[in-house]
Amino acid sequence: MIISTNMSERLTSAASDAWAWWAETHNEKDEWARGILTVSSLALLVIWYTWSTLHSKSRKPHNLRYPPGPRGLPLVGHLPFLDPQLHTYFANLATTYGPIYKLNLGSKLTVVVTSSSLAKEILRDHDVTFANHDVPSVARVAYGGSDVLWSQYGPEWRMLRRVCVREMLNNASLDAVYALRKREVKRMVNDIHRRTGELVNLREEMFLTIQNVITSMAWGGGGGDEERIARLGTEFREVVGEIIELLGKPNVSDFFPSLSRFDLQGLVRDMKVLFLRFDQVFDAIIEERLRSMEGGGGGGAECKDFLKTLLQLKDEGEAGKVVFTMKHLKALLLDMVMGGTDTTANALEWAMAELMNKPETMTKAQEELDVVVGKNCKVEESHLPKLQYLQAVVKEVLRLRPGVPLMVPHCPTISCNIGGYLIPKGAKVFLNTWAIHRDPSIWDNPLDFNPERFLNKTTYDYTGNDFNYLPFGSGRRICAGIPMAERMLMYGLATLLHLFDWELPKGSKLDLEEKFGIVLKKATPLIVSPTPRSPNAISLYF
Ligand code: HEM
Secondary structure, three states: OHHHHHHHHHHHHHHHHHHHHHHOOOOHHHHHHHHHHHHHHHHHHHHHHHHHHHHHHHHOHHHOOOOOOOOOEOOOEOHHHOOOOHHHHHHHHHHHHOOEEEEEEOOEEEEEEOOHHHHHHHHHHOOOOOOEEOOOHHHHOHHHHOOOOOOOOOHHHHHHHHHHHHHHOOHHHHHHOHHHHHHHHHHHHHHHHHOOOOOEEHHHHHHHHHHHHHHHHHHOOOOOOHHHHHHHHHHHHHHHHHHHHHHOOOOHHHHOHHHHHHOOOOHHHHHHHHHHHHHHHHHHHHHHHHHHHHHHHHHHOOOOOHHHHHHHHOOOOOOOOOOOOHHHHHHHHHHHHHHHHHHHHHHHHHHHHHHHHOHHHHHHHHHHHHHHOOOOOOOOHHHHHHOHHHHHHHHHHHHHOOOOOOOOOEEOOOOEEEOOEEEOOOOEEEEOHHHHOOOOOOOOOOOOOOHHHHOOOOOOOOOOOOOOOOOOOOHHHOOOOHHHHHHHHHHHHHHHHHHEEEEOOOOOOOOOOEEOOOOOEEOOOOEEEEEEOOHHHHHOOO
């Protein structure tokens, strides 16, 4: 305090000394100088005023106002008031502030959108402006953010997205790795069957199965020392689990970007350590494959997997275009595992929980399977398009429990007008799909789990063209893994329902509470007891 008082006194006295001569001029030369100074000062003032007005107009198109929102505290803004259940907290704030509102979270301006018409303005009318995701500090550590999820919209992202969709996540490429999905589903059936009459933690079972399905498709096609690859796979899964946990931690650097270089919580440092481990495991998996390819085994693969496809693409690129490097290869495979596992496994757990909560719905789905697949037969992916009721079940699960309830936050590259309000460049924009999917002006009895609402309707699909239903997002950054997610969800659910009946542990009550995270989870894991429905059908998996 003393220091600042002294300082201000010194500054005031220095300023008055400097300007004293202006008032005290007596000769002609000084008058002339004073005239020039006055005119230049006025000119500068006019220039400054014009510039700042124009500048603020370019930042604030049409002199728009920011959206309404709670005031918050100095410096930290609304941070201390946030509730961990962010999706419901944001939905409640919308009842006070309307379908678009702003919050200052630290120094970061955050905008929350809770209506389908505004989601459409953002994702369709201003799609290029909002084509970037808001990248958390820790995400930049992994391959410098050179992956599909976090890279900036531009040539690198376009190249990566093209490789993803053309080489891995389209129907033909997924057909080519069907044998690998079958192998993992068979493992799951055997594991569950072994535990008949016991309690099964379905969350763990689903997570492991989906992770195995994805890593199998990624590099499990065979070739090289299989035992070593399996060991590396286990280590890989452990590190990925830790990386996902770290990504979900709130980070001061993201709320106060100017402090990010200090990494106050040490999260970036932790991520660097984890990531180094991850990269070493990945290098070992790739080396093993390259060695077997050099040995003339063509990768020895009984089935072409994504690693083999991507190794063949590496270093390719047309003149003047971004070249697909080893860094991109690793980043893409990491995206598959990170983007696909938690989302799909949780959707499966929710599906089973909702069906157990409405046994008549589960019976309908099982009856359909008995007709389409046959009670004593094996579910194949070729049955999936004929399972109309099950498709409606999956759509309803993704409506009521959208996997990514606030989507991946988007970030406008220029300031723009959304719903008559200013969204400034660099703001973090959440789209609350969870709330849109429960909006009573769109959905009848929105809180009811009712697959019938999707039956015989062609309007709602996963393309993101209907802004009332956005489980996978919409526009340029729409989920790149929709065909894969759809297959894994349908195939997994069909198999679980066709082969087993499910019961809760005696005396327990089903808990459908939610727990917010980047991925929406059930607050408690689903613990259930399986009983085989048809021994003949199960024997086909041994
Ligand atoms: C039920 C399962 C899934 C759900 C609910 C889901 C949902 C989403 C959502 C909401 C986004 C963000 C869209 C946006 O920002 O506008 C997204 C992005 C993404 N998803 Fe998925 N996803 C699922 C499964 C998968 C799978 C299986 C994969 C790949 C194997 C995958 C890969 C990706 C990638 C790479 C992106 C980033 C796309 C980009 O930025 O261009 N997802 N997903």
